[in-house]
Amino acid sequence: MSPFLLTRTLPEDATGAALRGDVLHGLTRTPKSLPPKWFYDARGSELFEEITRLPEYYPTRAEREILADRAPEIAAATGAKTLVELGSGSSEKTRYLLDSLPDLQSYVPVDVSESALTGAAEALLAERPSLNVHALIADFTRGLALPGTPGPRLVAFLGGTIGNLLPGEREVFLRSVRTLLDPGDFLLLGTDLVKDEAVLVRAYDDAAGVTAEFNKNVLAVVARELGADVDPGDFDHVALWDRDNEWIEMRLRARSALTVKIPELNLVVPFEAGEELRTEVSAKFRQDGVRTELVAAGMELTHWWTDKEGRFALSLATAS
Numbered sequence: 399m400s401p402f403l404l405t406r407t408l409p410e411d412a413t414g415a416a417l418r419g420d421v422l423h424g425l426t427r428t429p430k431s432l433p434p435k436w437f438y439d440a441r442g443s444e445l446f447e448e449i450t451r452l453p454e455y456y457p458t459r460a461e462r463e464i465l466a467d468r469a470p471e472i473a474a475a476t477g478a479k480t481l482v483e484l485g486s487g488s489s490e491k492t493r494y495l496l497d498s499l500p501d502l503q504s505y506v507p508v509d510v511s512e513s514a515l516t517g518a519a520e521a522l523l524a525e526r527p528s529l530n531v532h533a534l535i536a537d538f539t540r541g542l543a544l545p546g547t548p549g550p551r552l553v554a555f556l557g558g559t560i561g562n563l564l565p566g567e568r569e570v571f572l573r574s575v576r577t578l579l580d581p582g583d584f585l586l587l588g589t590d591l592v593k594d595e596a597v598l599v600r601a602y603d604d605a606a607g608v609t610a611e612f613n614k615n616v617l618a619v620v621a622r623e624l625g626a627d628v629d630p631g632d633f634d635h636v637a638l639w640d641r642d643n644e645w646i647e648m649r650l651r652a653r654s655a656l657t658v659k660i661p662e663l664n665l666v667v668p669f670e671a672g673e674e675l676r677t678e679v680s681a682k683f684r685q686d687g688v689r690t691e692l693v694a695a696g697m698e699l700t701h702w703w704t705d706k707e708g709r710f711a712l713s714l715a716t717a718s
């Protein structure tokens with residue numbers, strides 16, 4: 399089996415410092431909010447995998463359908479020797495790319511979740527012992543230094559995760575991705591598409607309550623990491639469609655008036671009954687919007703594929 403390298407690109411306490419900063423900023427502003435990356439401790443990563451198997455959660459199945467159909471075309475268009483994957487999670491759908499790229503030498507999964515990275519790398523190496531896996535524990539919103547693996551590179555960002563960034567954050571992020579691309583490198587971007595509101599809301603508010611548990615997990619992370627006396631059971635899961643911004647919002651709504659004490663931050667956070675904390679946006683896209691955002695970041699859309707029902711899209715782009 400080839401060696402599996404795991405590199406932490408963040409200083410030892412960077413995660414703790416970033417969490418403290420985000421909690422301090424997000425819980426003292428109005429309306430309250432927290433960034434979605436804090437869902438993904440080991441339990442959160444497990445819950446996300448459960449979400450991908452729910453009947454209501456179509457994005458994973460739709461994106462898998464496109465990858466299954468189009469991986470040979472992606473391989474022919476890119477000739478990639480290195481596959482970099484941002485927010486790789488379980489790397490489950492990535493297998494279509496790994497199996498289709500004939501010249502692939504290295505796989506570089508990048509994620510904030512160490513448990514997701516090690517689990518994925520161990521499973522991949524058990525199936526493909528000769529694959530060279532260099533996993534990076536890193537925050538893809540903070541600029542990335544990639545290992546010196548051979549080009550051309552294909553940088554994949556799947557799962558519609560780009561929709562979790564707000565428009566201004568997306569602009570900065572796409573520009574930073576552009577700096578990773580040498581001539582001949584490509585970005586493969588998964589975007590969920592605008593569709594019927596009921597279908598969208600169901601995907602984020604499933605009957606079994608798995609997404610509700612995933613949403614509340616962010617409070618479990620804040621309680622464990624910062625010693626906050628917050629009970630996730632005091633909050634209700636909310637998923638709604640924002641028609642103007644064309645995004646789904648997940649929120650946590652306080653069931654009654656309460657206070658959350660976070661001694662580590664010397665902070666007491668009051669919630670009114672019914673007050674909501676925004677935990678995620680998940681923007682939905684249209685082809686023109688994706689093309690425009692890529693062009694603004696210095697990239698050019700070369701291919702656009704959707705699943706047969708037109709629910710989800712994969713874009714291939716190169717530096718312009």
Ligand SMILES: C[S@@+](CC[C@H](N)C(=O)[O-])C[C@H]1O[C@@H](n2cnc3c(N)ncnc32)[C@H](O)[C@@H]1O
Nearest residue numbers: 435438485486487509510511536537538556557
């Ligand atoms: C919606 S899941 C998608 C997982 C997988 N790509 C898929 O398509 O099923 C988002 C993934 O991105 C990771 N993630 C979220 N924010 C991140 C950040 N700022 N930097 C690095 N990874 C992040 C999470 O840990 C999680 O594995």
